[in-house]
Amino acid sequence: MTTEATLPARADTGDATAPVLRQQVLVLYLADSALDSHVVGWSRYDGTGRTSPTTGDSDEPPYDSGVAALRDGWRLFQAAQLIPPYPGHEYDVSFLKHEFFFERLVDVRAQP
Amino acid sequence: MENRQELLNSVQMARFVASGSLRLDAVVPAEMNAEGLAVLADGVPPVPYGTPLSDAYAQGSFVRRLLELPQVAGALRSLVGPEPWVDHHFVHTREPHGGTAQALHGDAIIDVRPDAFDVQLMYYPQAVTLEMGGTLSVPGSHLRRTNESDTGRYQNLRGQDRLVCPAGTVVFLHHGIWHGGRRNDSDTLRYMFKIRFNPRVRQRRLWDTSDLHDPQVTAELDAMFPWYEGATGRLERYNRILLWRELTGDDGFDLDHWVTRVANRPKGTVA
Numbered sequence: 001m002t003t004e005a006t007l008p009a010r011a012d013t014g015d016a017t018a019p020v021l022r023q024q025v026l027v028l029y030l031a032d033s034a035l036d037s038h039v040v041g042w043s044r045y046d047g048t049g050r051t052s053p054t055t056g057d058s059d060e061p062p063y064d065s066g067v068a069a070l071r072d073g074w075r076l077f078q079a080a081q082l083i084p085p086y087p088g089h090e091y092d093v094s095f096l097k098h099e100f101f102f103e104r105l106v107d108v109r110a111q112p
Numbered sequence: 113m114e115n116r117q118e119l120l121n122s123v124q125m126a127r128f129v130a131s132g133s134l135r136l137d138a139v140v141p142a143e144m145n146a147e148g149l150a151v152l153a154d155g156v157p158p159v160p161y162g163t164p165l166s167d168a169y170a171q172g173s174f175v176r177r178l179l180e181l182p183q184v185a186g187a188l189r190s191l192v193g194p195e196p197w198v199d200h201h202f203v204h205t206r207e208p209h210g211g212t213a214q215a216l217h218g219d220a221i222i223d224v225r226p227d228a229f230d231v232q233l234m235y236y237p238q239a240v241t242l243e244m245g246g247t248l249s250v251p252g253s254h255l256r257r258t259n260e261s262d263t264g265r266y267q268n269l270r271g272q273d274r275l276v277c278p279a280g281t282v283v284f285l286h287h288g289i290w291h292g293g294r295r296n297d298s299d300t301l302r303y304m305f306k307i308r309f310n311p312r313v314r315q316r317r318l319w320d321t322s323d324l325h326d327p328q329v330t331a332e333l334d335a336m337f338p339w340y341e342g343a344t345g346r347l348e349r350y351n352r353i354l355l356w357r358e359l360t361g362d363d364g365f366d367l368d369h370w371v372t373r374v375a376n377r378p379k380g381t382v383a
Binding site for chain 1: 212213214215216245248255256257258262263264265266267268269270272274292294295338339340341342343344347348350351
């Protein structure tokens, strides 16, 4: 998905009314591969610079499920693939499997 | 170092196998904590990698006395046995209103030994509040096969432990546990002293096993943590069962048939 194609972040053209868009990213880790399953982990990154999310900054997730994030306006742009285990490693545990990336574009010229 | 030791029991060991950590609140007395703060502020000289414990710290030194406290000595012996190597130690500080949180990581490099583990002792000489950025750790993450900070993408997981503790708390962590120092948003410089220990004996029944068949042992081993995906949570228990078999020597141990079922390959034929 090329978000820039639909909502270009504009260079400074001297037009004080032109939006200046920055990306906010939300990563949700879900309990299974369905987008409506519940959140087990979360990360946030803020391209506006208005907030500085970091490791271990909250105990409660921002949403209960991936769909709840959609309903609040977040746009899904990547979902983890379903990859079968490598032969011989069927019982290994490693990274979280069900990772979903969302974005929201924010006009940094507008009041938050 | 054969002073009095309070060994762990089987329920505590099972909890460690499930969660990857053991927390001993306020086991270090107040006067030692005051001394410890000064010692850590001055720095603790390094010891060579692999120094036997009894050679690592001088008799009567602060660190030696810390490790001789009966609960600390007993936990260490229960987890890694007598005379472990001191792998290394380090005084960690988190500056007030400074720096950033560490990325979630496991120490050293990926370490997938199925029948042995190192432990890391973490000593907190001062009371740690939420604002002081106490160590973040993720219960039940220690058996994940990940390398160091490759997990840095994960900021928060349900059921994570953001350490808040009284002064004199000691935590033992399995080498693989995901953890990181949190951002210190307080006015107070925070100290933590860490020592990594390597076992030198087979880690089998090193604790007080008199309660080995207590039903609470299986209850502890069966724990699910809130951040587990449902399917992978089952694999976590599978792997815990294998580790418990190694630690006890009981090759038939199981929980709800998880290992037995998928290992069942009968060779007999119908007559």
